[in-house]
Amino acid sequence: MAESTTHHLTRENSGGGRVLTPKQLEIRNRGTRILDAAFPLVREHGLSAVSMESIARAMDCTRGTIYNHFSNKEDILLALAARSVRRRMELFRYAVTLGQDSRQCCAAIGIAAEVYVDCLPDDFSIEQITRHDPVWQKTSQARRKVLAECEQQCIDCISGVISSAIRNGDLVVAKSVTQETLVQRIVFGLWSLVYGGLVLESTSPSLGMAGISQPRVAIRRNCNALLDDIGWRPLFDPSAYQKYVSSITPKLRRQAKSIQKRTSQEVSA
Amino acid sequence: MAESTTHHLTRENSGGGRVLTPKQLEIRNRGTRILDAAFPLVREHGLSAVSMESIARAMDCTRGTIYNHFSNKEDILLALAARSVRRRMELFRYAVTLGQDSRQCCAAIGIAAEVYVDCLPDDFSIEQITRHDPVWQKTSQARRKVLAECEQQCIDCISGVISSAIRNGDLVVAKSVTQETLVQRIVFGLWSLVYGGLVLESTSPSLGMAGISQPRVAIRRNCNALLDDIGWRPLFDPSAYQKYVSSITPKLRRQAKSIQKRTSQEVSA
């Protein structure tokens, strides 16, 4: 149960496995319903414009009821963020299945990140908002942990690709460093490059002014530069890369749309 | 004048250049005083915890007076951010003077960014907060423009280093791309890598969990990988690089402290 119950929402299942009453079922699903109500509001009006009252109105109840499930607005946001990270992870995992060799798998994750920003922009936005002090400080320990675990799974996805590249010889670990160090450096490098690039693209007014008109092209090229530098085979081949990207992009977009439509699932702690 | 006057704060200088009265001087400086009062409050309690009332109390006036200068809290934040970006730019410009060759200059800016985060963490934090929808949307066009111009100057600083590297032959432009494209790609790449890396370091709880224990080392190494890949001379030499970094870091830190102490200057539109 993700709920931070103020009262006692769950009934003691006294006397063995009792079936849930309709009311109990409704309550169990309410966490999800709250998130479903909050998400489009945040999308349309921005977080600060969304009040507990407006969320309550959107789902035909009063604020009090919502407070039975989440202790404040920030906690709702964190739950939304966890859901968003899960969607991203799902996209990443799907991306990995689209590669023929290890480096293609790696490239696919990068493209998946782009698709995530394009097709699920509100999720991306929510993830970003979450990364901020004022939000962070108000949230509960438990919910922070849930979010961290979701993020960890995303990282594991990339780490896995790199590790398997090392296992099958596409990537050779220099003697001067340990495998673990190398994996961490690559993960962190690609993550910084893609995340930083996409954030800058979406939030920096100076980008256009500086003449940086095709940030996506730059991100891709820079990632490949990073991977070439450490000698990850097969090395970057512009035309092959372009062809590959073109072939997987529509698949990733389709998958993203499908993830978006899928009935949202409550994040459980 | 940065002030967005609700009333008519400036008196018509009727009849040629009249000397300002004490009161007019006080008003002219008040923008700065407001920022000086707001900054430590934001630092200590976080943005959301700072109210107009608390800022007013900190500088012995009432909210009404502050509203004569800034139309809301977000506008104050944007002005604070512009000041922060200026400090960063100043550090970057100083960094450029510490390099013997073009690549050292480039490295120096990267280290300057690290020092900025370490020595002026509140400025970094404010810059980050600013990058967010809820804040952004409430601010005035004019103040957004001021901020964008400040950022542009930071970018120009890096672009300048790259351009001069091309001019003196340290960096050769491949035939397949224009010089401008290359410069933009490098600026954007380094910016993403450093900014993204530092943001992740400071806001991502998953970093430690993923075993990424030395993000700074990774950032530096990855930047050099990027520059090596495009063949910027002289190529990366670990020991020389380390030695250079060690030599400039204390200077940059000293400069940062000095910038921090310097009497803050109001950002004028």
Place this chain on the structure above:
DNA sequence: GAGTAATTTGACAATTCGTCAAAATTGGCG
């Protein structure tokens, strides 16, 4: 020092938050 212009003030209306006692609903059981 008086008069005028400009600035500061603080009370006001409007929001929003989180709480909690009272009201309403639910489900078990005769």
Place this chain on the structure above:
DNA sequence: CGCCAATTTTGACGAATTGTCAAATTACTC
């Protein structure tokens, strides 16, 4: 079916904050 006890929902309340504006205050000129 209908009553009772347990549980959930409600909405009124107090506190905090925002932005406004007419009235009070202050500053400047002559």
